[in-house]
Amino acid sequence: LALMPFALISCGSDDDDDNPFSSNTIQINGKSYELDTYVVQEGSFDAEAGKGEFTVGVFNQVGNTKDCWYYQFSYTDSTKPKVGDDFSKKSLELMAQDDSDAWYTTLTYKSGSAKVVSIDKSKDDMTIKFDNLKMAGGEYSYTFNGTATVDFNFTR
Numbered sequence: 001l002a003l004m005p006f007a008l009i010s011c012g013s014d015d016d017d018d019n020p021f022s023s024n025t026i027q028i029n030g031k032s033y034e035l036d037t038y039v040v041q042e043g044s045f046d047a048e049a050g051k052g053e054f055t056v057g058v059f060n061q062v063g064n065t066k067d068c069w070y071y072q073f074s075y076t077d078s079t080k081p082k083v084g085d086d087f088s089k090k091s092l093e094l095m096a097q098d099d100s101d102a103w104y105t106t107l108t109y110k111s112g113s114a115k116v117v118s119i120d121k122s123k124d125d126m127t128i129k130f131d132n133l134k135m136a137g138g139e140y141s142y143t144f145n146g147t148a149t150v151d152f153n154f155t156r
Contacts, residue, residue: 026146033058043152069098087114094135107137
């Protein structure tokens with residue numbers, strides 16, 4: 001036994017989870033989706049244009065595989081996001097990249113909120129709480145509920 005290699009591996013749900021708002025799911029149109037934290041689309045703010053964007057990525061289970069769907073939000077503002085900002089008050093638009101034809105339509109804000117509840121610049125992310133955020137356009141409508149941490153480059 002003394003000559004056999006020995007290793008300890010620790011796994012736990014609290015590793016790197018110091019964000020009290022973190023969650024692993026979000027509801028879209030009443031259905032829960034697992035957040036995709038592995039493949040992300042970087043969000044950023046362009047001060048010259050007065051515009052920013054962030055993306056909520058989710059997995060859609062299809063048989064034994066998971067498809068990645070992305071919901072790219074854009075907004076207008078004069079400064080980078082800060083805790084307390086409500087994107088629903090910033091000319092919010094949505095481009096849905098899922099299995100619908102909605103990605104050919106720009107959806108606009110109808111009701112609800114999308115508030116920044118935390119920012120971690122060291123990890124390049126921010127956490128947004130969606131409260132019945134309804135985005136619609138043409139025949140398409142999406143309602144978001146829950147909290148999602150999104151990638152956001154604050155140094156651009």
